[in-house]
Amino acid sequence: MSRQGHNRENNDTSSPITVIRPLKGWALLNLREIWSYRELLYFLTWRDVKIRYKQTVLGFAWAILQPFLMMVVFTLFFGNLLNVPSQDIPYPLFSYTALLPWTLFSQGITRSSVSLVGNISMVQKVYFPRLILPLSGILAPVIDFAIAFVILVGMMFFYGYAPTVRILMVIPLTLLVFLIASGVGLWLSAINVRYRDVQHAIPFLMQVWLFASPVVYSSSLVPQKYQAIYGLNPMAGVIEGFRWALLGTEPPSSLILISCIVVIVIFITGAYYFRNSEKTFADWV
Amino acid sequence: MSDIAVRVENLGKQYRIGEYVSYQTLRESLMRTITSPFRGRRSQDSDSEYIWALKDVSFEVKQGEVVGIIGRNGAGKSTLLKILTRITTPTEGYAEIIEPVRSLLEVGTGFHPELTGRENIYLNGAVMGMKKREIDRKFTEIVEFSGVEKFIDTPLKRYSSGMQVRLAFAVAAHLEPKVLLVDEVLAVGDAEFQNRSLGKMRDIAGGGRTVLFVSHNMTAILQLCSRAILLDSGKIVGQGDTRNVVSSYLKDSQIPLGEKVFNISDEDNTVELLRAYTMDNNQSIRPDILYKDPFYIAVEYQTASQVDGLRVGLRLHNEQNVPILHTATSDCSNLESLVGAKGAHRVKVQIPGSLLAPGRYYVELGIWSPGVGHHHHITEAVAFEIAGVDVDSVGDEVLRPTLEWDLL
Numbered sequence: 229m230s231r232q233g234h235n236r237e238n239n240d241t242s243s244p245i246t247v248i249r250p251l252k253g254w255a256l257l258n259l260r261e262i263w264s265y266r267e268l269l270y271f272l273t274w275r276d277v278k279i280r281y282k283q284t285v286l287g288f289a290w291a292i293l294q295p296f297l298m299m300v301v302f303t304l305f306f307g308n309l310l311n312v313p314s315q316d317i318p319y320p321l322f323s324y325t326a327l328l329p330w331t332l333f334s335q336g337i338t339r340s341s342v343s344l345v346g347n348i349s350m351v352q353k354v355y356f357p358r359l360i361l362p363l364s365g366i367l368a369p370v371i372d373f374a375i376a377f378v379i380l381v382g383m384m385f386f387y388g389y390a391p392t393v394r395i396l397m398v399i400p401l402t403l404l405v406f407l408i409a410s411g412v413g414l415w416l417s418a419i420n421v422r423y424r425d426v427q428h429a430i431p432f433l434m435q436v437w438l439f440a441s442p443v444v445y446s447s448s449l450v451p452q453k454y455q456a457i458y459g460l461n462p463m464a465g466v467i468e469g470f471r472w473a474l475l476g477t478e479p480p481s482s483l484i485l486i487s488c489i490v491v492i493v494i495f496i497t498g499a500y501y502f503r504n505s506e507k508t509f510a511d512w513v
Numbered sequence: 514m515s516d517i518a519v520r521v522e523n524l525g526k527q528y529r530i531g532e533y534v535s536y537q538t539l540r541e542s543l544m545r546t547i548t549s550p551f552r553g554r555r556s557q558d559s560d561s562e563y564i565w566a567l568k569d570v571s572f573e574v575k576q577g578e579v580v581g582i583i584g585r586n587g588a589g590k591s592t593l594l595k596i597l598t599r600i601t602t603p604t605e606g607y608a609e610i611i612e613p614v615r616s617l618l619e620v621g622t623g624f625h626p627e628l629t630g631r632e633n634i635y636l637n638g639a640v641m642g643m644k645k646r647e648i649d650r651k652f653t654e655i656v657e658f659s660g661v662e663k664f665i666d667t668p669l670k671r672y673s674s675g676m677q678v679r680l681a682f683a684v685a686a687h688l689e690p691k692v693l694l695v696d697e698v699l700a701v702g703d704a705e706f707q708n709r710s711l712g713k714m715r716d717i718a719g720g721g722r723t724v725l726f727v728s729h730n731m732t733a734i735l736q737l738c739s740r741a742i743l744l745d746s747g748k749i750v751g752q753g754d755t756r757n758v759v760s761s762y763l764k765d766s767q768i769p770l771g772e773k774v775f776n777i778s779d780e781d782n783t784v785e786l787l788r789a790y791t792m793d794n795n796q797s798i799r800p801d802i803l804y805k806d807p808f809y810i811a812v813e814y815q816t817a818s819q820v821d822g823l824r825v826g827l828r829l830h831n832e833q834n835v836p837i838l839h840t841a842t843s844d845c846s847n848l849e850s851l852v853g854a855k856g857a858h859r860v861k862v863q864i865p866g867s868l869l870a871p872g873r874y875y876v877e878l879g880i881w882s883p884g885v886g887h888h889h890h891i892t893e894a895v896a897f898e899i900a901g902v903d904v905d906s907v908g909d910e911v912l913r914p915t916l917e918w919d920l921l
Contacts, residue, residue: 250604278632355598
């Protein structure tokens with residue numbers, strides 16, 4: 229399996245060489261290369277964050293408003309009107325806790341799936357590992373997430389749910405969200421280069437996925453016999469995990485396990501599909 | 514690989530053209546798959562043709578060489594650069610380049626209008642491969658070169674297009690790789706900026722750096738490159754000394770450069786125009802003339818019988834179609850009777866060197882006699898290029914004479 233663009237030490241001179249040859253077969257995930265381009269990843273993410281709220285009056289307040297307003301709407305219609313059971317937790321807190329990882333996920337997917345197509349000129353004119361683009365799309369919403377998280381902690385105190393040491397579990401859970409968003413983002417961004425249908429399908433996909441995840445309801449509502457299938461949605465385990473870490477509900481043991489396996493599969497296949505179709509991105513875009 | 518900076522062996526790139534449009538919808542793709550059994554194997558192959566944008570391209574570039582890559586549009590120059598930049602992969606072949614290699618296929622890649630000039634410098638620099646430390650170090654120089662100090666903290670969308678280009682080029686000009694791959698980026702901005710960019714390119718090229726330079730600007734190629742490679746339809750058709758390669762490229766152009774054969778007669782069959790051509794200082798027929806050299810324009814014709822008062826005249830037009838000069842055989846009284854004598858003749862006129870501004874010129878040719886009027890009148894009979902080597906020119910002057918200056 230030959231690798232495009234790998235460096236090797238040269239016998240005569242001290243400088244490494246770039247080798248260029250046709251790529252055949254499946255490309256390895258070149259993590260070392262991505263690490264060497266980490267500054268670019270930082271700059272692209274920084275750019276996305278900076279321009280997101282330019283020329284707006286509310287600026288970063290939007291990061292708080294979006295999940296907050298969603299929570300209000302959900303509380304009114306699902307909590308009050310439909311009386312969806314929320315495991316004895318006040319509905320606003322119940323749904324807001326889920327909205328945080330959800331928003332990070334859906335924002336990450338939405339941005340990364342159009343990251344390649346939206347940076348056409350860069351893809352056509354400069355070399356860098358294309359993986360950086362969807363990755364920057366997934367990292368950018370983390371600022372919004374952090375700000376909204378502060379509000380969440382405030383809400384927790386307000387409703388009398390003081391944080392315990394379990395709050396630390398939020399860290400691995402958030403990393404899991406990144407992993408899920410990355411895996412799906414890699415698949416979608418690569419397919420979207422060739423089939424633009426994808427970017428039109430994303431809003432719809434996110435809508436469906438929202439209701440397939442335990443955001444407005446608890447996963448305990450799902451009948452026992454369907455729990456395993458339900459667990460195939462990786463966000464199911466993560467959201468229940470968030471609720472457990474912050475609000476002390478049931479730990480989502482089996483759900484999380486299935487989620488992790490699904491996530492790893494999606495991520496690895498996504499990365500390989502991406503790297504394989506990377507060689508023709510500039511020709512398609 | 515001792516002192517070789519770039520080695521290319523049998524590089525080839527194949528593209529599919531035809532129905533294979535650059536993006537499809539899933540629906541179209543599915544439809545093709547479903548209907549394919551009905552269309553049969555043969556029709557499926559003919560639906561998409563294959564072309565080789567590059568084939569069997571091999572060459573070596575030594576460290577410190579500045580090599581120009583020239584050719585018509587579609588010859589494969591940009592494809593070659595894209596492969597060497599790793600933006601696209603070759604279909605076959607092999608290439609090696611020493612690190613660090615940077616490429617300049619476009620100025621301002623990554624620029625975002627909502628960010629300030631300062632922010633864009635960092636973003637663009639990072640996109641082109643510079644580390645933050647490097648950008649920090651060169652920041653003041655970059656801003657100075659661009660000339661936009663006053664606006665460095667205003668959003669880029671407030672800049673004029675000229676300012677944006679200057680900023681972009683300023684960042685690009687401060688790349689310091691061992692090998693630089695450049696594609697046509699000098700064709701941006703106004704003439705004054707182009708000149709400054711050329712100057713900067715000269716500095717970059719002179720600094721021991723290896724440069725591969727793709728351009729249509731023959732003046733730039735002649736000024737900067739020690740060697741040139743000529744591509745045509747994806748293959749190398751010429752390699753070597755820049756002047757020779759440029760010359761053969763210009764000769765093959767569709768415009769009659771350097772030489773045009775006519776073999777046409779006038780209405781009365783009295784005067785037959787044979788051919789017209791330009792010659793350099795050494796009397797070799799060539800279309801590219803160095804600025805400081807005098808050169809010749811020659812016209813060959815033959816008369817069936819004596820034509821009294823026959824004169825051959827020509828006017829030179831520059832690329833803006835401004836008539837620059839007019840000269841004719843009638844200016845020289847000693848030639849008067851000889852020009853119209855019966856037989857085959859060749860007249861040539863010497864144009865002084867260090868006079869015409871660099872650029873392309875078109876010769877308007879006329880053969881006239883008082884009795885008949887114009888026997889022949891051809892507006893763009895032949896063209897030639899004055900190469901701006903060793904001369905400082907903005908490129909839009911009518912004349913660029915080298916005159917005497919005094920210091921009193």
